[in-house]
Amino acid sequence: MTTLTKVQPAPVIDETARLLIEHYVFPEIAEQLAGLLQRRLTAGAYDVDGTEEFARLVTADLQSVNGDRHLRLKHHTDPVSPKEGAATLDAMRRDFDTSLGGAPRVQLLDGGVAVLELAPMLFPLEWAAEPLGAALTLVSRAQALIVDLRANRGGDPDTVAFVCSYLLDKRTHLNTMHWRDGERREQSWSQPHVPGACFGGSKPLYVLSSDSTFSAAEEMAYDLQQLGRAVVVGERTRGGAHPCKGWTVHPHLEATIPMGRAINPVSGTNWEGTGVQPDIPCAAADSLDQAHALALAQLAG
Numbered sequence: 001m002t003t004l005t006k007v008q009p010a011p012v013i014d015e016t017a018r019l020l021i022e023h024y025v026f027p028e029i030a031e032q033l034a035g036l037l038q039r040r041l042t043a044g045a046y047d048v049d050g051t052e053e054f055a056r057l058v059t060a061d062l063q064s065v066n067g068d069r070h071l072r073l074k075h076h077t078d079p080v081s082p083k084e085g086a087a088t089l090d091a092m093r094r095d096f097d098t099s100l101g102g103a104p105r106v107q108l109l110d111g112g113v114a115v116l117e118l119a120p121m122l123f124p125l126e127w128a129a130e131p132l133g134a135a136l137t138l139v140s141r142a143q144a145l146i147v148d149l150r151a152n153r154g155g156d157p158d159t160v161a162f163v164c165s166y167l168l169d170k171r172t173h174l175n176t177m178h179w180r181d182g183e184r185r186e187q188s189w190s191q192p193h194v195p196g197a198c199f200g201g202s203k204p205l206y207v208l209s210s211d212s213t214f215s216a217a218e219e220m221a222y223d224l225q226q227l228g229r230a231v232v233v234g235e236r237t238r239g240g241a242h243p244c245k246g247w248t249v250h251p252h253l254e255a256t257i258p259m260g261r262a263i264n265p266v267s268g269t270n271w272e273g274t275g276v277q278p279d280i281p282c283a284a285a286d287s288l289d290q291a292h293a294l295a296l297a298q299l300a301g
Contacts, residue, residue: 007054007250009046013037015249016058016073023257025180025242029065036061051075051252067273070215070244070258079251087254088246089124092155096123101131102155105148106138113295114142115288118163122155122216125162129195132159136166137196144204144295147220150234150284154215157188157243157262164223165190167230169201174223177243179260186260201229204298206291209234209276210284215241219262221276226266231294233280234287241272 017034024030040046040061048054055075062071080087096102105117116139122128139145145167161174168190175188199205207221207230218237224230242258249255262270282290 006049007051007253009041009054012054012073012249012253013041013046013058015247016255019247019249019255019257023180023245023259024071025178025258025261026066027180032065033062033071036064051250055253068242068258069238069240070242070256072256073249074246074254074256076252076254080248080254082248084248085246087248088256092121092123093127095120096127102128102159103131103135106135108142109146109292111292111296111299112143113146113292113299114139114144115146115148117148117151118217119148119151120153122152122159122163122220124156125158128156128159129162132163133195136163136194136199140166140197140199142199142203143299144206145199146206146208146288146291146295147230148208148288149213149217149221150208150210150287152213152217154217154240157216157219160216160220160223161188161190162194163220165192165194166196166198167201167205167224168227169198172227173265174227175219176263176265177260178263181259204295205230206295207232208284208287208291209237209278210287211235211238211275212284213237213276215243218271218276222264222271225276225279226264231280231291232276232278233291233294234278234282235284236277236281237271237275239271239273239275241270 020030052075055073058073102123107115171192172190177186241262244256244258246254246256
């Protein structure tokens, strides 16, 4: 449903430009984008009736310089809290409560191959540790495991590390976040001990991907692929490697601005703009059958 309330574009553009200059991980691009938004505002490009259309136009401009898909003016149908990050958290909480905590499907296929679907997000670890730990413990007895990330649109890097801890045998460096604030470096590692039983680091592991797989879900696929731990099966992912925060700039609008970038310790780069390239490319709809056949062949061999 489109919100038809007339939006006053100038205050929203001014605040979005200020947030860009203060927080965006690439300061030079932030300056370019702030200038672009102000020029477009002056030209009347944002004189539209609905907040949803306004958000679409601004998002297209925000992504026009470097294609950063985390950089958005996000429309919310229902009014959202002005508190920093509240709009995103409220929406995530609703998804969490209706998805069994982000693990909506655990299934045992023929040949002792388990499927664990993680969707629609990798929720904050303080919420998700209990349901994900239970699901990962359940699949730990499988002969091979397929982790389905096809419908996962991202989430918490700490939750990525938590899940990976069940899929590795020892403490492993997964990723390093390079933050603009103070030019900090923050390493992410798997943990040697987790609640429940581990699937471990030696049994066959496959990760399913689609062109909707995004952000932290891409990190999970990329980390496990770069470590040689998992075979990625499916489609190239969307290509977003910049962690972001959200600020409410209007009762129905949230500016999401990346504040850092991921650098993988194996590749020395990330999946921004390119996506995670599958090891076994195929249509996302066929990837489960493909991965199951690969797992059975590996177990038989």
